[in-house]
Amino acid sequence: MSSAVQPDGARTQAYRRIRSDIAAGALVPGSWVREGPLADTLGVSRTPVREALNALAAEGLVEIVRHRGARVSSWTRRDVDEVYSLRALLEGEGARLAAERADAPVTATLHEHEHAFADAAADLSRLRAVGQDAGPALDSAVEANRALHAAVMRAADSPRLESLLASVSSTPLVALAFGHYADADLARSVAGHHDLVLGIEHRDAALAESAMRSHILGARHAAARSATDA
Amino acid sequence: MSSAVQPDGARTQAYRRIRSDIAAGALVPGSWVREGPLADTLGVSRTPVREALNALAAEGLVEIVRHRGARVSSWTRRDVDEVYSLRALLEGEGARLAAERADAPVTATLHEHEHAFADAAADLSRLRAVGQDAGPALDSAVEANRALHAAVMRAADSPRLESLLASVSSTPLVALAFGHYADADLARSVAGHHDLVLGIEHRDAALAESAMRSHILGARHAAARSATDA
DNA sequence: GAGGCGCGGATCGTATGCGTTCCGGCGCCG
DNA sequence: CGGCGCCGGAACGCATACGATCCGCGCCTC
Structure with missing residues (x-):
């Protein structure tokens, strides 16, 4: 009856809804x-x-107890630390791979890394702009950040790594963390991304990995501030 | 009518069955x-x-296409490499954590790492024994290997890391790889595990991580030999 | 008054039925 | 003779129905 009849199934619809409701805090x-x-x-x-x-249980967003139902997972301080450590590990690896593979079509199924990274550079510009404007367009910063990380993972060209990362990044904490971002954090984040892109473009795997790791491990502290429960 | 009425649900039953059928090659x-x-x-x-x-699709063992069904995933050489790289990354991290935390109850929810590692030492002994006997009790070696890795992850005390590892280790390739183990591989494996346990017991994180990484990256070549499809 | 026990309601787990979508083969047309 | 469109069958996605399990609460016993 509506406009779109069946873009995707009811299952995906439910999935997105529950997920966003958790992220929104509803x-x-x-x-x-x-x-x-x-x-x-x-x-x-x-x-x-x-x-x-x-599906959400497989990603750790909810816990299912047999014959009782599903409940939203609680996040302790230790859980947050664990998640950010793993993100640092995985995204660091992703950045390393991206740097190694940037515009070096060694293996099959590679298409146009260079092109993919033009996008990344654009994302970085957006981040920089927000850093200067400071404040108002914070949503834009979140989006640019997300896009940049996605571009790196795309360049890394490792579907399973991407999948693993999704398992730990799916957490609403990533979004929540930005709510507690101080300006200093934001500036540091922009600088970190600068090094990251620099490392990848110059095929400096060590720099790329290191920059990504410190970016995430730094963000951990901002996230820790938003972890309230025990 | 059988003996056990409901040990666990029908879903788990189906899960195990399909999984083992895939691993067995059926x-x-x-x-x-x-x-x-x-x-x-x-x-x-x-x-x-x-x-x-x-559930199996979430672990990557099968691929589901809408309105078509599920089919067993095919493994290319590149997939195998990717899986082993990720295992090296994750298990390396696990070994590092295990070494750092061994008998150092810094955080909460830690119980008795030292005790957990008595088990690990026992597993190592079993591996050594098999290494000397060579050949016949290879199943025992597989089991000892599995137990040792499990002990390390337990000592690492990071549920999410364990979960991520399961996502990539679930592959039947791990079992298949042993079928192509030459004696030299087995000896190397035993030596590697020796360094691993040594590193953890002496809280040498660098050694533990490095030993685990080389153990896995070495095993990759044995596994690569068993990857036949394109 | 405190603790154990049984009952009722609610919720999950599984079974079954129906509509939809897709694939493979056959006939028609260029 | 090759390509295109239609049709039948089969499998999936979702809806609905039923039985199993567990929790909460009131009652009975000590």
């Missing part, structure tokens, strides 16, 4: 996510909702 | 896994089978 950690009510809200049946919950 | 890469027939074979309905397939 679903607080520890609260239960009932299948029935959610199905009614979305206008679908319990089956796709159930599958979406299983 | 399901060859590229072939389709139909929901209906499998449900009949297992004596359950399509629903739990379907959920099991989704």
Whole structure:
């Protein structure tokens, strides 16, 4: 009846909805996510909702207890540290690979890294602009940041690495962290990204990996500030 | 009618079955896994089978195409390399953490690393024994190897790292690789594990990480020999 | 008054049914 | 003779139905 009939299935719809509700804070950690009510809200049946919950459980966003249901995962300080350590490890590796492979079509299935990195440079420019404007367009900074990281992973050209990273980055903490970004943090972030792009463009794997690692490990502290629960 | 009525749900049953069938080679890469027939074979309905397939898809063991079904993933040489690189990265990190945390109860939720590592030493002994006997008890070596790696990850005390590792180790390649182990490989493996345990027991993070990395990166070549498809 | 026990309600886990989508083969047309 | 469109069959995606399991609460016993 609407405009779009079936862009994607009901399952994906449920998945996105629950995910965004968690990220937005509408679903607080520890609260239960009932299948029935959610199905009614979305206008679908319990089956796709159930599958979406299983997918979210696989990513660690919710915990499922047999015959009890699914509840939103709680994040302790230690969990946050763990996630950021792993992100540093994985994204560092991604940056290293990106630097090594930049415009060096060694293996098959590679297309146009250089082109992909033109985008990355554009993202960096956007970040810089926001850094100067300071403040208002923070959403834009978040988006530029996300795009830059995505460009790096694309250049790394390692689907499984990307998948692993998604498993730990899916957390709403990444978004929440930005809410606690001080201006100094933002400046440091921009500078870090500068080194990162520099390292990749000059095929300096050590610089790229190191810059990415410090970028993430630095962000960890900003994130830690937003971890309130035990 | 059997003995056990409900040890665990039908979903887990289906999951294990499909997984082992893939590992055993009963399901060859590229072939389709139909929901209906499998449900009949297992004596359950399509629903739990379907959920099991989704779980396996999340781990990358099968690929699901909408309205077509699930088929066993094919492994190219490049996929194998990628998996082993990631294992080296993750297990290396695990070894590093294990060495850093060995008998140093800094954070909460740590119990008895030292005790956990008594087990690890025992596993190492078993590996050594097999190394000397050479040949016959290769299954025992596989098991000892698995136990040792598990002990390291336990000592690393990082649930998410463990989960990520499972995502890439789930592959049947790990088991297959041992089938192509030459005696020299086995000896190298034992020596590598020796350094690994040494590094952890002496809290030498660099040694532990390095030993684990070379152990895995070495095993990659043995695994590469068993990768036949394009 | 405190603790154990049984009952009712709610929710999940699985089974089954129906509509939709896609593939493979056959006939028609250029 | 080759390419294109239609049609039948099969499998999936989702909806719905039913039985199993667990929690909360009131009652009974000590």
